[in-house]
Amino acid sequence: MNMRxxxxxxxxxxxxxxxxxxxxxxxNDTLADVLPxxxxxxxxxVLVYIDRGVVQADPHxxxxxxxxxxxxxxxxxxxxxxxxxxxxEIKNDTDIINRVSGTIAENHLCRHSYVIIIGGGAVLDAxxxxxxxxxxxxxxxxxxxxxxxxxxxxxxxxxxxNRHGNKNFLGTFTPAWAIINDCRFLRALDDRTWRxxxxxxxxVALIKDEQFLSWLIAHSHAFAARxxxxxxxxxxxxxxxxxNHIVSSGDAFEMGSSRPLDFGxxxxxxxxxxxxxxxxxxxxxxxxxxxxxxxxxHIGRLPVALVPLILDALQQCGFVLWHEALDIHxxxxxxxxxxxxxxxxxxxxxxxxxxxxxxxxxxxDIHDFDEAIFTHxxxxxxxxxxxxxxxxxKKHITL
Numbered sequence: 082m083n084m085r086x087x088x089x090x091x092x093x094x095x096x097x098x099x100x101x102x103x104x105x106x107x108x109n110d111t112l113a114d115v116l117p118x119x120x121x122x123x124x125x126x127v128l129v130y131i132d133r134g135v136v137q138a139d140p141h142x143x144x145x146x147x148x149x150x151x152x153x154x155x156x157x158x159x160x161x162x163x164x165x166x167x168x169x170e171i172k173n174d175t176d177i178i179n180r181v182s183g184t185i186a187e188n189h190l191c192r193h194s195y196v197i198i199i200g201g202g203a204v205l206d207a208x209x210x211x212x213x214x215x216x217x218x219x220x221x222x223x224x225x226x227x228x229x230x231x232x233x234x235x236x237x238x239x240x241x242x243n244r245h246g247n248k249n250f251l252g253t254f255t256p257a258w259a260i261i262n263d264c265r266f267l268r269a270l271d272d273r274t275w276r277x278x279x280x281x282x283x284x285v286a287l288i289k290d291e292q293f294l295s296w297l298i299a300h301s302h303a304f305a306a307r308x309x310x311x312x313x314x315x316x317x318x319x320x321x322x323x324x325n326h327i328v329s330s331g332d333a334f335e336m337g338s339s340r341p342l343d344f345g346x347x348x349x350x351x352x353x354x355x356x357x358x359x360x361x362x363x364x365x366x367x368x369x370x371x372x373x374x375x376x377x378x379h380i381g382r383l384p385v386a387l388v389p390l391i392l393d394a395l396q397q398c399g400f401v402l403w404h405e406a407l408d409i410h411x412x413x414x415x416x417x418x419x420x421x422x423x424x425x426x427x428x429x430x431x432x433x434x435x436x437x438x439x440x441x442x443x444x445x446d447i448h449d450f451d452e453a454i455f456t457h458x459x460x461x462x463x464x465x466x467x468x469x470x471x472x473x474x475k476k477h478i479t480l
Contacts, residue, residue: 277363
């Protein structure tokens with residue numbers, strides 16, 4: 082006799098995003114507010130991991146963290162904060178799982194303890210992945226320290242490590258307990274890191290918010306000039322668009338094959354690998370967005386006249402929209418970046434699904450990718466890049 086019992090399981094998550102300045106100022110309780118103890122009279126136990134680059138930029142950070150915790154009896158540091166090398170290399174070493182889970186085991190943290198992660202997107206990804214595996218998930222609180230992490234990488238429900246020549250091949254879907262964006266961290270960023278996250282704002286604006294896109298283009302000179310007020314607005318608008326998508330898409334854990342927030346990313350992930358990570362993620366995304374905008378114009382998804390304005394604005398922000406990796410070909414003569422198409426399909430599963438604009442501020446997936454059109458788009462991008470080398474950068478660009 083054949084029998085079947087089927088039910089639906091629904092799990093509710095709370096996404097808590099907060100904005101502040103100087104989270105470790107003695108009087109600032111933003112972080113304390115998201116670290117409740119499990120029972121009255123108990124102290125919440127905490128581990129802290131910090132990106133080494135953040136400590137180098139703020140040599141007093143460790144002292145400030147110790148002082149902040151010492152003022153709060155309801156919180157207990159289980160051991161000294163651990164400083165780790167950041168950047169993509171931390172995601173390339175799966176031993177980080179043993180390292181973090183070992184510390185959790187040695188200090189007897191339970192699932193109701195907290196792992197605070199302070200750093201850029203790679204550190205958030207790697208430590209978050211390890212924390213999500215220990216005890217099947219310890220509460221993680223993210224303190225993103227870069228523009229890219231504050232407006233994109235730190236907001237998602239994913240953690241990941243690189244493996245087998247693929248970005249984010251290993252990982253989990255584990256929403257953070259809380260995300261706290263502290264603009265103090267941004268002041269210490271070098272120009273390259275400051276710029277990197279701007280590309281993600283253009284990405285989400287192109288497919289989600291036409292007015293935001295217009296605002297980004299009009300303020301591209303302000304971002305290049307490190308205008309903090311403009312950057313804070315960019316981060317807040319971009320972060321809220323990301324969170325709204327995660328909550329309202331109906332597919333937060335990506336059970337389907339559509340990932341609108343990965344517009345421009347199929348080539349960006351491949352370019353990071355081909356460039357041996359000489360391109361950081363934001364730089365690769367800027368190129369990927371530019372390339373897909375050119376492709377979108379060829380298939381009638383973006384007005385042809387709009388594409389140069391977008392590319393000019395990205396360049397005004399300081400991005401270089403070309404890399405020699407775009408000229409690499411395999412033994413069969415195919416452009417090597419195209420391998421990113423199949424890697425992207427495998428990563429998503431099922432039918433090839435690429436996010437594309439459908440006009441400005443809207444998105445509609447495509448399921449077929451024409452290599453001949455890609456070649457035209459690539460040539461368009463090459464031509465625009467070469468022309469940009471021969472003319473002054475525009476200071477104000479409007480739609």
